[in-house]
Amino acid sequence: MQGSALLRLRNVVKRFGEFTALDNVGLDIQEGEFFTIVGPSGSGKSTLIRLLVGMDDVTEGEIWLRDGRIDQTPANLRPTCMVFQSLALFPHLTVGKNIEFPLKLRKEPPDQRRRRALELLDLLRLPRDYYDKRISQCSGGERQRVALARALAFDPEILFFDEPLSALDYRLRKTLEKELKDLHARTGKTFVYITHSLEEAMVMSDRIAIMKEGRFEQIAVADEIYGRPVTRFVAEFMGEVNLFAVTAGAEGAPASDALDIRTGTSVQGLSAGGYGLLMVRPEYVRFATGGDTYDFTLSGILHGEYALGSRIQYEIELPSGEMVTVEKLREERFEASEGAQVNLGFNTDATHFISEAS
Numbered sequence: 001m002q003g004s005a006l007l008r009l010r011n012v013v014k015r016f017g018e019f020t021a022l023d024n025v026g027l028d029i030q031e032g033e034f035f036t037i038v039g040p041s042g043s044g045k046s047t048l049i050r051l052l053v054g055m056d057d058v059t060e061g062e063i064w065l066r067d068g069r070i071d072q073t074p075a076n077l078r079p080t081c082m083v084f085q086s087l088a089l090f091p092h093l094t095v096g097k098n099i100e101f102p103l104k105l106r107k108e109p110p111d112q113r114r115r116r117a118l119e120l121l122d123l124l125r126l127p128r129d130y131y132d133k134r135i136s137q138c139s140g141g142e143r144q145r146v147a148l149a150r151a152l153a154f155d156p157e158i159l160f161f162d163e164p165l166s167a168l169d170y171r172l173r174k175t176l177e178k179e180l181k182d183l184h185a186r187t188g189k190t191f192v193y194i195t196h197s198l199e200e201a202m203v204m205s206d207r208i209a210i211m212k213e214g215r216f217e218q219i220a221v222a223d224e225i226y227g228r229p230v231t232r233f234v235a236e237f238m239g240e241v242n243l244f245a246v247t248a249g250a251e252g253a254p255a256s257d258a259l260d261i262r263t264g265t266s267v268q269g270l271s272a273g274g275y276g277l278l279m280v281r282p283e284y285v286r287f288a289t290g291g292d293t294y295d296f297t298l299s300g301i302l303h304g305e306y307a308l309g310s311r312i313q314y315e316i317e318l319p320s321g322e323m324v325t326v327e328k329l330r331e332e333r334f335e336a337s338e339g340a341q342v343n344l345g346f347n348t349d350a351t352h353f354i355s356e357a358s
């Protein structure tokens with residue numbers, strides 16, 4: 001990450017009466033970064049964006065943009081920040097007039113406004129003759145692009161996005177995810193994006209923050225969050241996962257009720273007397289056939305097989321009743337019937353340990 005932080009939050013608290021929606025949040029967003037905040041419903045994402053754009057006041061704490069403190073600055077005097085919302089377009093006006101709206105507010109002359117609007121149509125890969133088309137005649141995806149063009153016409157330092165794609169169908173969403181990522185690269189602007197969708201976050205972002213109950217659980221690049229989550233919540237939020245409780249005796253050797261652990265296997269991060277969760281993603285669990293050796297082995301009953309397009313997912317029930325998920329590519333399909341006893345295995349390099357001992 002290069003440069004000093006463009007946007008900084010320090011000890012930000014937001015309370016609604018007795019309820020704490022944001023609980024001492026700190027954050028640094030770098031210039032030019034695509035930063036995404038993900039979290040379940042009610043975790044505080046929209047509240048945070050509202051504070052950043054000035055639609056609501058902080059209860060405590062500070063928000064800094066470059067060298068200036070902005071938490072007490074009214075929304076209309078934060079020209080550097082702009083929320084992109086598709087529904088905020090003027091449906092009775094043309095695409096061109098919508099895009100030019102911020103330029104008109106700034107009293108730019110008509111020919112200059114038109115030139116900029118056409119440039120923005122090019123940037124968003126909309127045909128130039130859309131300039132005279134009415135918003136009401138545009139499709140959902142086109143409206144999203146017009147809304148983006150208008151947001152860019154403000155020439156903000158940061159663009160804030162509050163779930164802009166959530167109302168669109170799957171294919172359009174996928175297309176616009178890629179377009180947003182490209183647009184980010186082409187404009188070099190700082191994007192702050194909030195979404196429920198982890199997939200969306202993974203496709204587009206430089207860094208992801210996982211929010212839970214008004215706090216950040218983890219802030220890191222996508223691979224780090226997926227492969228090395230710091231808590232059970234993050235591990236489970238980031239997709240299908242198998243978590244096994246492990247403990248270490250006085251000598252530090254790992255033990256687990258669910259797993260057979262090969263002698264000499266160590267779990268990095270598990271110290272003598274400690275405990276925690278050993279994580280393995282479903283794609284790293286193997287069906288063990290005779291002769292294979294693994295650091296960790298287990299067996300159970302094949303409970304179900306589910307086709308997920310190019311992949312197949314298997315649910316295996318352990319004697320304890322716990323379920324283990326295994327995932328294979330379709331061409332690597334494992335032949336076994338439901339109810340069969342199966343052996344599974346995985347190695348240390350496919351695991352990550354989440355310490356719960358403090």
Ligand SMILES: Nc1ncnc2c1ncn2[C@@H]1O[C@H](COP(=O)(O)OP(=O)(O)OP(=O)(O)O)[C@@H](O)[C@H]1O
Nearest residue numbers: 016019021039040041042043044045046047048196
């Ligand atoms: N004006 C308000 N008055 C009282 N409580 C509020 C207010 N705004 C938000 N909250 C509460 O703060 C919490 C966080 O809400 P917020 O809208 O930020 O969540 P979110 O993560 O954006 O959720 P979603 O993904 O569902 O939009 C929720 O419990 C919500 O009920």
